Structure formats: structure tokens, C-alpha cells
Amino acid sequence: MTTAAPRQRRKDARPQELLDAALALFVEKGFAATRSEEVAARAGVAKGTLYRYYPSKDELFKAMVRENLSVHIVESAAQAAQYEGAISELMRQMMRDWWAKVGRGNAGVVCKLVMIEARHFPELARFYVDEVIQPSKTLLGGMIERGIRRGEFRAVPIEATVHLLISPMLYMMLHEHSFGTHDVCPGDMSPEELLEAQMSLLLHGLLATPPGT
Template sequence: MSQQNPNRRDIGRKPKFRRRAEARPDDILDAALKLFSLQGFMPTRMEDVAKEAGISKGAIYLYFPSKKALLEGLIRRAVVPVADSALEMIAAHRGDPLPVIRKFLTMVASAVKGPDGFAVPKLVIREAAAVPEIARMYREEVIDKALPAIAGLIAQGVEGGYIRNVDPELTVRTVVGPLFMHVLLDEVFGIRPDEGLAIDRLVDNHLTILMAGLAPETGGAR
């Protein structure tokens, strides 16, 4: 009976588990978000994230050279795609802005219900005072793009007579402000509705008030 070559006994066998290289950035970001949320951005070390992600301390630097890069990755993964999609919708719209504003807020509500959609804005609010670059990064990637686009949409609506004569820049704050305040009350002050954050209900309630407030005084477009 022939003996099996011990050097060839594993040839053709598949390993029980092999982490796909293309999945590792998401694994690392998942680990970073978990640790940043639990223990804060500053106390978390890169080696902590590597351990949580199940990789070596050196391997994490192949994908993210710093904690700042991890944070950029979290924002770009969870928030930027939603913001870019909303901006494309706003840029392409002509006419009554109210349906677009409704769709925009509904998109935001849907996005923050995802696994890390709400966690990233909450992380920004929690850490911004201690780590100003977090707020700056979020502003550059999201806010500086979104606010002018929504203001332009509102100005177009005023000019066309679809909404009453309001200040576009201040009205943007009225449109998005309740969402930020909702997170702030929960995250900073621990004030939460009995039903939980209930983001869908907040958006529905906000839209009821907002649509009535923006409706033209005389009705109809010019």
C-alpha cells in the first residue's frame, strides 16, 4: 500500500475559513464604530480596533493608516452615499420643491435606521467638542454640500411661487434642525421619547408642520 506524501496531504483541501481581503475594510470599520461608540474616539487605540476586527496590529495599517482615516471611512461609508444621492435628486429637480424636501427627509430617516447610519452622526455629536477635526470632517463631507443645495432648492421654490416668501438659508435650518435636535436631546441630555427615537414618527410629524408652514399664502405657482 502506497504511503501518502505528508507534504501533499493538504493539497486540494479548502481551508475551513478564509476572510476575504475585500471584506476586511468593512470588518475593520465595524470594529472601529463599535469601539468608538462604546469607549470614545480618543481612548480607542488602533491595536484595539485590530483585535476587535480579528486581524494583527500591523495588518490594520494596510487599510487605514490612522484613527482619522478610520473615521473618514465610517463617514464615507454610512453618510456620504446618502448625501450624494440626495444631492443628485435635488440638483435634477425643477418646480415645486415640497415633494423633494419630503423625499429628502424620508431618505434621511430611512438611512439612519441602518446598522451604522445613526451611530456615525451620534459619534460626531458626542466627540466634536473634544476632537474638532471630527466636526470639520463631517462638515466638509456632508454639511457644506447639502445646505447650499437645499437652500437653492428653497430659493427656486420661492421664485416660482410654490412656497411662501421665506429666507432660504434660515429655512434650511428649519428643515434639518429637528433631526439634529432629536439626536442631541437623546445623545447629550438623555431625553428620549417613550417609544424610543422613533425617527419615522419624528419625520412624519415634522413634515406635517413644515409643509403647512411653507405653503404659499395665495396658493399655486406664478
């Protein structure tokens, strides 16, 4: 078995190193204030190397979104397409997984960053809508629609219900990556407890026949 040389391994790791450096600097300084040469320096490469992988700061930002968010949406869509059980259980599990994979980690930081910067960069905001928001709404809306068709859920306004699913997750991500990092809100419930309470309230409202009936 042939092992890649250290130089090749370093080259293969550079895109991820550049994305990690960009995310750290975007959070520290904001997207507008971060210069490409700073990203290259943080990653320990020349500016020309950065441009070889990402021709502009906008492309670097888009790659960061795809790496931290888009990949999870694709995985969740594949999981939903193959699932045959109760939609309520799929939805509950998917929201738990999203918090574990997205809310707590770098992806949650990316969401917060987009909320802060979107109004100043309309092109990147549109990219985020097309790449993250719309696919997420399509995925969740499709699950709710399946539940209604199968008689598991009562007829509800799908788009409004999707927003009810997403909004608490956004709140928790903002809290986690703002107050949560400084422990300034002692006694707060854990995100997992809040998520469980949200899903219990929402799913019982969605179900055509409430549990125990």
C-alpha cells in the first residue's frame, strides 16, 4: 500500500485549512474587514496559494457555507428519502441530529455570521438563501406534507409550520454562539432540553390523533 508523502498530505489538507482560517477570521473581524492575505497568513500559506483554491473572498465564503451547511442538508434529504417509519419520529431525530452536527459546531457559527453580514452583501445573502434556506424549507416542508398525506398529521399550513420548526433552532444557535460562550446566563436549560420541549409541543399539535386518545 502506497502512503502519500508529507508534502502531498499537506497539499490535500490546504483547502480545509484555508476554510478553517477564513471562518476564524470572519468571526473575529467580520467578513468585510477580513482581507484575503490575512486568511492565507492564518493558514500558513502564500496569498497565491489561497487564490489557487479560492479565486476570491466571495468564493471562499461560499465554499465555507457548502462545507459546513450544505453537506448536512444533502445527508438529511437522503435520510428522509429512505425512511419508512413514522414521520414524527423522523422529524424528532432529524432535529436532534441537526443540533448535534450543525448548531453546536462551526456550522452554527456560519449561520450567525450570515445573519450579521447578509444585509451588507446581498449577493452572498442570495447565495445563502439558495444554498441553505430554500433546501432546508423544501426538506422540512416535504416531511410535513408526507405526514399529512399518510394521515399521521392533521392538515396544517406547511410553510408556517416549517418556520415554527426552524425559528427555535436559529434562536438556540445564536444563544449558543453568543451568550453560551461566556456562561452569562446561569440556570438556563440546555439546548437539548429546549429542543425536546419544542418538538414535543409541536408534534403533539401536528398529530391527527393525540397520544393517549
